[in-house]
Amino acid sequence: MTKKVLNFSDLIQRVTASCLLHPLADGRYRSTEATWEKDSEEEYRYESETNEDAEEEEEEEEEEDGGEENVVRCEALVKRQKKEMEALMEQVFEAVSAMKRAYVNLQQAHCPWDPEKMRAADATVVAEMRKLGVLKERFRRKSKDDDNGGSYRWRSGNVGAATIRDVVAPYEAVVEDLKREVKARDLEVQNLKGKLQSSVSLTNDGGKKVGRSRSKRRISCSQIPAAPAPALFEVTMVQVKEASKSFASLLLSLMHSAHWDIDAAVRSIEAAIATTNKCNASSATVTTNHAKYAIESYISCKIFQGFGHETFYMDGSLSSLLNPDQFHHNCYTQYHDLKAMDPVELLGISPTCQFGKFCSNKYLAIIHPKMEESLFGNLEQHQQVLAGKHPRSQFYSEFLRLAKAVWLLHLLAFSLDPAPSQFEASQGAEFHQQYMESVVKFSGGQMPGGQIVGFPVSPGFNLGKASVIKARVYLIPRT
Numbered sequence: 001m002t003k004k005v006l007n008f009s010d011l012i013q014r015v016t017a018s019c020l021l022h023p024l025a026d027g028r029y030r031s032t033e034a035t036w037e038k039d040s041e042e043e044y045r046y047e048s049e050t051n052e053d054a055e056e057e058e059e060e061e062e063e064e065d066g067g068e069e070n071v072v073r074c075e076a077l078v079k080r081q082k083k084e085m086e087a088l089m090e091q092v093f094e095a096v097s098a099m100k101r102a103y104v105n106l107q108q109a110h111c112p113w114d115p116e117k118m119r120a121a122d123a124t125v126v127a128e129m130r131k132l133g134v135l136k137e138r139f140r141r142k143s144k145d146d147d148n149g150g151s152y153r154w155r156s157g158n159v160g161a162a163t164i165r166d167v168v169a170p171y172e173a174v175v176e177d178l179k180r181e182v183k184a185r186d187l188e189v190q191n192l193k194g195k196l197q198s199s200v201s202l203t204n205d206g207g208k209k210v211g212r213s214r215s216k217r218r219i220s221c222s223q224i225p226a227a228p229a230p231a232l233f234e235v236t237m238v239q240v241k242e243a244s245k246s247f248a249s250l251l252l253s254l255m256h257s258a259h260w261d262i263d264a265a266v267r268s269i270e271a272a273i274a275t276t277n278k279c280n281a282s283s284a285t286v287t288t289n290h291a292k293y294a295i296e297s298y299i300s301c302k303i304f305q306g307f308g309h310e311t312f313y314m315d316g317s318l319s320s321l322l323n324p325d326q327f328h329h330n331c332y333t334q335y336h337d338l339k340a341m342d343p344v345e346l347l348g349i350s351p352t353c354q355f356g357k358f359c360s361n362k363y364l365a366i367i368h369p370k371m372e373e374s375l376f377g378n379l380e381q382h383q384q385v386l387a388g389k390h391p392r393s394q395f396y397s398e399f400l401r402l403a404k405a406v407w408l409l410h411l412l413a414f415s416l417d418p419a420p421s422q423f424e425a426s427q428g429a430e431f432h433q434q435y436m437e438s439v440v441k442f443s444g445g446q447m448p449g450g451q452i453v454g455f456p457v458s459p460g461f462n463l464g465k466a467s468v469i470k471a472r473v474y475l476i477p478r479t
Contacts, residue, residue, distance in 0.1 A: 244299060
């Protein structure tokens with residue numbers, strides 16, 4: 001028993017000694033425990049980082065998906081805008097084409113003059129212009145919406161009002177012009193009423209003073225003087241000269257374009273001038289550079305023929321002899337009425353009026369059918385004039401400018417009392433500086449001696465004691 005106890009005590013001592021001899025066993029246990037903790041922390045950190053990376057990848061994938069959706073949306077928006085603009089441009093082209101057709105109808109309604117067609121064509125043109133205005137407004141609004149994301153919509157009312165003002169502005173201008181014309185007509189009516197009352201009053205012996213006072217008050221309201229001044233005749237003659245030069249230059253350019261022999265044409269024109277009593281020309285005296293003066297001489301000779309008669313011998317009227325005062329007044333009134341009018345518009349309204357007959361007669365006298373066929377390749381204008389119509393060509397419009405100037409000069413001549421006396425130089429006459437003017441300018445401004453008249457270019461007028469309008473002549477040296 002005692003031995004067993006000793007053995008047990010010995011075992012205890014051994015165990016105790018072993019524990020005392022090996023104190024690091026607890027440290028190893030703690031180190032192992034720390035290692036486990038460290039491994040757990042690293043594993044947790046790894047798991048956290050893995051989760052964060054997964055979340056970032058998911059966000060990036062979502063952003064990529066969202067970017068692709070935005071690109072698709074932008075492309076769809078661009079396609080839609082492109083389709084809308086294409087549709088808008090098609091509407092614009094259609095509106096412009098429709099307006100062109102309406103404008104052509106409007107022009108055709110002028111000649112011959114058709115008021116019903118005029119109103120219908122005018123309404124169509126206005127409707128197409130309004131349609132273009134609406135399309136313009138749509139384009140503005142669309143452009144602003146695309147740039148500002150729709151911020152322009154609240155201002156659409158103001159822009160719409162501005163568009164309406166743009167459309168209405170031309171009509172307001174026309175209305176103002178019509179108002180001024182109405183006022184002028186009212187003044188003219190008042191003037192005529194006053195003259196009528198004064199004439200009636202003068203026939204009554206008891207109302208002479210009243211008639212005179214009323215006549216003075218009425219006539220003072222008129223804008224038209226009682227009689228023209230000679231200076232106005234001089235100014236109108238200057239306009240005739242400029243129009244004659246312009247038409248002669250145009251005719252000469254057409255001859256060049258048609259490959260005419262200018263020298264032969266000048267000789268033919270000189271021969272035509274020589275056949276008249278008042279217009280004489282010497283043959284082979286004009287150089288090619290001065291051919292325009294021969295053409296102008298031919299035109300002037302034809303268009304001034306019959307100038308001394310009150311109607312250019314278009315009829316046998318004798319109003320200037322039967323009632324000269326009234327005839328003077330009527331001529332001056334016609335001068336003021338025609339002065340501000342476009343001859344093309346006037347003849348479109350009344351092609352067979354007295355001025356229209358004058359234009360037709362003078363055009364047929366100046367432009368021979370063979371000449372017109374050579375210049376234009378046809379006789380369309382000649383046929384229209386023979387039918388009582390007036391062509392709307394550039395050539396005929398230039399002729400109308402000259403015809404109007406001569407017609408106004410003729411009206412003024414029969415408005416003056418006494419009327420101006422017409423004169424022109426004859427072939428071979430001595431040059432008189434007081435009554436003649438050379439169309440050719442000499443070098444240094446000095447005219448050489450021994451010059452005589454080759455042929456007259458335009459007539460001159462003696463205005464009595466007031467002044468003299470010199471006749472224009474083409475001079476040649478004496479041989």
